[in-house]
Amino acid sequence: MTDPDRVIHEPARLRIMMILSGVDTVDFSFLVSTLGLTKGNISSHMSRLEQAGYVEVRKSFNGKIPHTDYRLTAPGHEALADYWSALDQIRGVSDGEKE
Amino acid sequence: MTDPDRVIHEPARLRIMMILSGVDTVDFSFLVSTLGLTKGNISSHMSRLEQAGYVEVRKSFNGKIPHTDYRLTAPGHEALADYWSALDQIRGVSDGEKE
DNA sequence: CATACTAGTTTGTGATACAAACTAGTATGC
DNA sequence: GCATACTAGTTTGTATCACAAACTAGTATG
Numbered sequence: 001m002t003d004p005d006r007v008i009h010e011p012a013r014l015r016i017m018m019i020l021s022g023v024d025t026v027d028f029s030f031l032v033s034t035l036g037l038t039k040g041n042i043s044s045h046m047s048r049l050e051q052a053g054y055v056e057v058r059k060s061f062n063g064k065i066p067h068t069d070y071r072l073t074a075p076g077h078e079a080l081a082d083y084w085s086a087l088d089q090i091r092g093v094s095d096g097e098k099e
Numbered sequence: 100m101t102d103p104d105r106v107i108h109e110p111a112r113l114r115i116m117m118i119l120s121g122v123d124t125v126d127f128s129f130l131v132s133t134l135g136l137t138k139g140n141i142s143s144h145m146s147r148l149e150q151a152g153y154v155e156v157r158k159s160f161n162g163k164i165p166h167t168d169y170r171l172t173a174p175g176h177e178a179l180a181d182y183w184s185a186l187d188q189i190r191g192v193s194d195g196e197k198e
Numbered sequence: 199c200a201t202a203c204t205a206g207t208t209t210g211t212g213a214t215a216c217a218a219a220c221t222a223g224t225a226t227g228c
Numbered sequence: 229g230c231a232t233a234c235t236a237g238t239t240t241g242t243a244t245c246a247c248a249a250a251c252t253a254g255t256a257t258g
Contacts, residue, residue, distance in 0.1 A: 003110045010215075011102045014189060028237065038217055043238060045215085064224065066236060084190065090113060091183065109246075127205065137248055142207060144246085163255065165205060 004086040005079055007052045012037060013045050017080050020055060020072040028068045046070060054079055103185040104178055106151045111136060112144050116179050119154065119171040127167045145169060153178055 008017055015035060019026060031042050049055040054076030058069040072080075107116055114134060118125060130141050148154040153175030157168040171179075 009108070009110070011108065011189075012215080018189060029235085032236095039237060040218075040239080041216055043236095047238090048214095066223080068237075087186070090110075090117060111246080131205095138206060139208080139249075140247055142205095146207090147245095165254080167206075 002086050002089075004090070005083050007048060007054065008079060008083040010045070012041070013049060014083075016042075016045060016049065017054065017072070017076070017083075020070060021077065021080055025058070025069040025071045027070070031070075049076070052076075052079075101185055101188075103189070104182050106147060106153065107178060107182045109144070111140070112148060113182075115141075115144060115148065116153065116171070116175070116182075119169060120176065120179055124157070124168040124170045126169070130169075148175070151175075151178075 008014055012035065016031065019031070019034065028039075028042070028046075031037075031046075032039055035042060037045075046055065046057070049070075050057050054073060056071045056073050058071065060067050060069070107113055111134065115130065118130070118133065127138075127141070127145075130136075130145075131138055134141060136144075145154065145156070148169075149156050153172060155170045155172050157170065159166050159168070
């Protein structure tokens with residue numbers, strides 16, 4: 001009866017997690033253009049994911065331009081897997097009895 | 100890129116929808132004992148689902164005791180199916196490609 | 199007639215998703 | 229050299245909403 005992790009459950013963050021799970025790193029601009037959300041919105045979602053320990057933030061300079069990369073941590077990968085498990089569990093509620 | 104229906108996405112309501120999808124009707128008390136949520140909480144979730152047109156409320160009297168039954172409507176069934184589709188789409192990001 | 203129970207609804211509050219406004223620095227135009 | 233625009237984000241304000249506590253309305257029991 002475990003409820004899905006709220007941090008991941010939020011659609012925007014779920015998308016972010018799914019994107020991150022498939023690649024090494026993504027940068028801020030990529031997320032902005034891919035997700036179609038405002039920068040502010042993405043910024044706060046990334047902060048939330050960072051606070052949860054699900055993503056690692058790496059700030060650097062691309063020449064003189066600041067650059068931010070995000071990477072999914074091991075706990076992040078695990079939490080994402082657990083999230084889908086929780087959802088499968090909900091989905092399979094009537095699995096045994098009827099179709 | 101359709102986001103999952105927020106009405107259904109809320110874990111408590113998702114559970115309710117899944118329960119309803121498997122049976123004809125459930126009554127209020129059943130939901131209270133099954134979900135482990137307070138009555139107030141359940142009451143507002145059911146109102147939300149009713150407002151969305153996903154459930155139909157049927158009030159009656161069991162002798163002299165009031166009784167409330169809930170039933171999933173056709174749009175409700177459809178919305179639930181669409182919800183899982185939307186989620187499958189998110190889940191299959193790396194494999195389902197995009198449009 | 200009062201205490202407890204059934205069956206819910208209404209109310210108050212804290213959390214939060216979202217966009218707008220803001221910050222800080224770089225490149226370009228005049 | 230000054231300003232205008234752009235890149236790369238963060239902070240702030242607001243409206244929504246999930247949740248539980250308090251309340252309502254009626255019934256059964258001592």
